[in-house]
Amino acid sequence: MPIARKVPEIAQKASTFCPGCGHGIAIRLITECLEELNQDRNVMFGIGVGCSSLLGGVLDTDRLHCLHGRASAVCTGMKRVSPDQMVISYQGDGDAYSIGLAETTSAAYRNEGFSVFVINNTNYGMTGGQMSNTTLPGQKTTTSVHGRDCETTGTPIKFPELVSNQFNVAYAARGAVTSPAEVNKTKKYIKEALLAQINKEGYSVVEILSPCPTNWGMTPLKAIEHIKDTVQEFFPLGEFKKREVK
Numbered sequence: 307m308p309i310a311r312k313v314p315e316i317a318q319k320a321s322t323f324c325p326g327c328g329h330g331i332a333i334r335l336i337t338e339c340l341e342e343l344n345q346d347r348n349v350m351f352g353i354g355v356g357c358s359s360l361l362g363g364v365l366d367t368d369r370l371h372c373l374h375g376r377a378s379a380v381c382t383g384m385k386r387v388s389p390d391q392m393v394i395s396y397q398g399d400g401d402a403y404s405i406g407l408a409e410t411t412s413a414a415y416r417n418e419g420f421s422v423f424v425i426n427n428t429n430y431g432m433t434g435g436q437m438s439n440t441t442l443p444g445q446k447t448t449t450s451v452h453g454r455d456c457e458t459t460g461t462p463i464k465f466p467e468l469v470s471n472q473f474n475v476a477y478a479a480r481g482a483v484t485s486p487a488e489v490n491k492t493k494k495y496i497k498e499a500l501l502a503q504i505n506k507e508g509y510s511v512v513e514i515l516s517p518c519p520t521n522w523g524m525t526p527l528k529a530i531e532h533i534k535d536t537v538q539e540f541f542p543l544g545e546f547k548k549r550e551v552k
């Protein structure tokens with residue numbers, strides 16, 4: 307018999323994500339970790355614009371809906387004025403890495419003490435599947451109808467790798483929500499990121515590869531397979547900057 311996981315107290319409301327979307331799984335994992343760390347009533351979210359913003363309707367928690375791409379700037383302020391409160395930015399790839407690339411990168415560069423969770427579904431989900439900075443080479447989207455041409459649009463950003471190679475961040479990882487095993491690993495990454503924040507070690511980021519069946523034109527199951535066969539080839543999973551456990 308499957309073991310039922312207790313729904314965290316702050317996550318009791320039904321979500322409005324499309325069937326097969328990964329956002330709901332990611333939010334559930336974040337809330338489970340917060341509860342297990344006894345921080346679920348000591349948290350403030352800076353929420354991006356996009357399907358990520360639907361977190362606001364799902365959680366019973368303090369949160370601020372930020373201007374598009376600006377969650378890292380807002381979270382910088384929140385954490386600096388309230389250093390003992392958990393501060394989390396929850397964003398999509400278009401919000402964090404395209405429209406808000408400057409703010410997202412600058413917060414990592416300064417090693418700000420909050421945690422960033424980016425749901426990477428390789429497109430702008432909410433607005434109908436346009437190309438973002440993580441769209442794969444050759445991927446067809448509504449604004450790259452012949453497939454992404456990296457000669458003219460750049461190559462997809464690998465943010466956890468970028469910040470762990472170039473900046474002095476505390477923790478950086480990439481997970482996926484494609485199987486129970488990967489969900490459990492992603493939960494471990496989220497917890498490491500939150501522990502880095504609790505222990506005041508600095509900036510932590512976890513990118514989560516997530517299906518967007520609606521804009522990919524796939525069934526939920528096919529979308530999971532697509533992540534395993536194609537998306538993960540370009541965006542490898544794992545920890546890029548590990549914490550020194552204190």
Ligand SMILES: Cc1ncc(C[n+]2csc(CCOP(=O)(O)OP(=O)(O)O)c2C)c(N)n1
Pocket residue numbers: 354355356357358374397398399400401402425427429430431432433438
């Ligand atoms: C300044 C501004 N530009 C554009 C938009 C339109 N817009 C709303 S959501 C969105 C895409 C969000 O995509 P992403 O961050 O990848 O999140 P997802 O919906 O895929 O979770 C865009 C472009 C906006 N609201 N504000």
Ligand code: SF4
Pocket residue numbers: 322323324326327328329357427431432517518519520521
């Ligand atoms: S459009 Fe994509 S990202 Fe948005 S809720 Fe639907 S499946 Fe999820």
